[in-house]
Amino acid sequence: MTKQLTDKVTFRHGASIANRIVQPPMLTNSGKNDGYVTQDTIDYYAARSQSAGMVIVEYTYVSRAGGPSRSWARDREQLGLYKDDQKPGFAKLAKVIKKNGNKAILQLEHSGREANFRAKLGDKVYAPSSFDFGFLDYDVEELTDAEIHEVIKDFGAATKRAIDCGFDGVEIHGANHYLLQQFFSAWSNRRTDEWGGQTLDSRMHCIMEIAKEVFRVVKAYAPKDFIVGYRLSPEEVHGDNVGYDYKEATELVKTLTENFEFDYIHLSLPQYDAKPAGVDKTYAEIVKPVLPEETKLIIVGNVMSEEDAKDALQYTDLVAVGRATFIDPQFGLKISEGRGNEIIHEISPEQVKKSKLTPGLINLFSDPKMEPHLPGRESIYSLHEAGSLDKSVLKDGTGASYNLAHLKA
Template sequence: MNSKYAPIFQPFTLSNGITLKNRIVMAPMTNFSSNQDGTVSDAEVKYYARRSAGVGMVITACTYVTANGKGFHGEFGGDRDELIPSLKRLASAIKEKGSKAILQIFHGGRQVPPELVNGDVVSASSIPAEGEGKPVPRELSEQEVEAIIRDFGETTRRAIESGFDGVEIHGANGYLIQQFFSPHSNRREDRWGGSLDKRLNFPLAVVDEVKSVAAKYANDSFITGYRFSPEEPETPGITMADTLYLIDALSEKDLDYLHVSLNDFWSTPRRGIEDTRSRIEIIQERVGSHIPVIGVGSIRTADEALKALETGIPLLALGREIIMDPDWVQKISEGKENEIITKIDKTKQNELVVPDPLWQAIIHTPGWFPGV
């Protein structure tokens, strides 16, 4: 290995004592490839196993905590005990390759396809997402809000029983947790909405429930992370100032990491604060002394990863890059960083071990992956 890349391979120990073997994480990416009954498919197991040997930690695609939170066709479930054997297959496949296995848990809220939930699309308020033809969601009652919070806890219990090393609470990408935090989607006037502090109540309640369940059913080494999107394009919408307020609160919750959801690691704030640095650098400065931050976004080469780590961010998540080249980490460790593949090869589906639904999405979505 070229010695200049040694920082990529330095082990990293989380606050709970768990050590990751290196600084690279497989980012959560929806693959549309689960069985119709919500179980993990054979193709998915192979897909994850193929990518689990090099990275220090694998964060799975999101799994829904309630049936009406299913956000995608071909998404695996975590909403009932009958799915524990399915989840166990996935956790085992990842861990057998030497990586920590993290189950991402979520509820899709107003973003779910109506046909997947019998038309009962729900959210914090009856405000549709922007865009033509978006369904108007039904506002959740207080009792339903409390039930969904408990569902996040129950899915955490199933993750523990399935052998996962941790869970990641998916508070990003416009799904239900973010919908409660956002002034665009949350127009409530009860304890779950209104002021910024009240819009924080649902995300923080989910964190508290997950942490409580983990303390009850797992040992101290169980990992709990939280993913968030730092800004929204809508007006009103989440600003960078709002996000700094959110992460201040999250940093007091004894989480093991925060995971920023971005397409570009170096993207800068849109509004809310006056700062020309990247969002991730601002976030790292704000909470990095309290809680590790995972950075992400179009990091394709070893040199790009090294530059990102030099900002002080301790962990980097790779999504599309690990799909295009499952041996990304190993190539750097073997001194073959110049052989890293940075464009999708449309002739290599079988070699890359990509399930057909995901492959079809990749090759029919121009601009999503380099080379398409």
């Protein structure tokens, strides 16, 4: 039977969503004072309660030392949920996303060495190993064994807070050069202990322990149909240094899904039909066969129209639509109602207001140098605050200008 974007999808533990469209986690730079949800955050997500059958809230750090990452000002930060007094804001967030019956998922993350705004504030930054990364303008400290165990507990505590706040699920963030990917990478993980980079199993160890803790908390406190997903980047390359390849990433997926009942695996891709160099199959086609039948696959990457989403569906169970929902927050609703021809594909000053883009996103996408950009960006150049974008934080593991993995979608 041919899959349709409008199909109802039921996950392994019983939760159902109305269609195969997902809004992926994308930073809004709307947090404030250590990651608290603001009215800008709530307004943005409230406008997207019908963008997709399932909305995944942007990467939220679980430990005090886990962020902020990629912030441009003290009042434009990454979100955090590492203490109880942050819960009221997240409860409001879950409520507005769910107001039309769609699912709200919270992505949980620790930035590790990428907590660059933390460094700018004069705080210590941590990673699996400490060495000269070359592209960082601050020092990084190696996590101790005790600190790793605290991070594991923090993922569990954040999961409990997400449950308390009314989210329908959590996504463990193991992609985009953040802490879990840093542990999995043979390039960035140079330890020689049980958390170390000597073998594939040892580099999986921290990830497996975090998954174990998250599922322990879910089993103890969450509704039976609570959704748990895992996001990963299928390869890591730093110039001539390969942190891991698609074969190792596939082994990680296999190990995770053999040991835990994940509802979905989410591949972070620059292009939905991307392929490894010299390989005829897409990353999705490589990963899909190792998944249990009960575990869904989500892919993301430059899906900007209904036609793109239909094409992507040949590789996957669920299609994540990112930048297109910045422009038109009713992307999924219009497809569900057979009005795909009414989707707005270009940003404009009028659409900025209608789509409730946060001040941080407006400034980001009105920058003529921003890539990936929004179609129609020339119309909003006048909204840019000259000089407010701090280029020093826009670096990735290649040493090149960072093109914001959380906005590639």
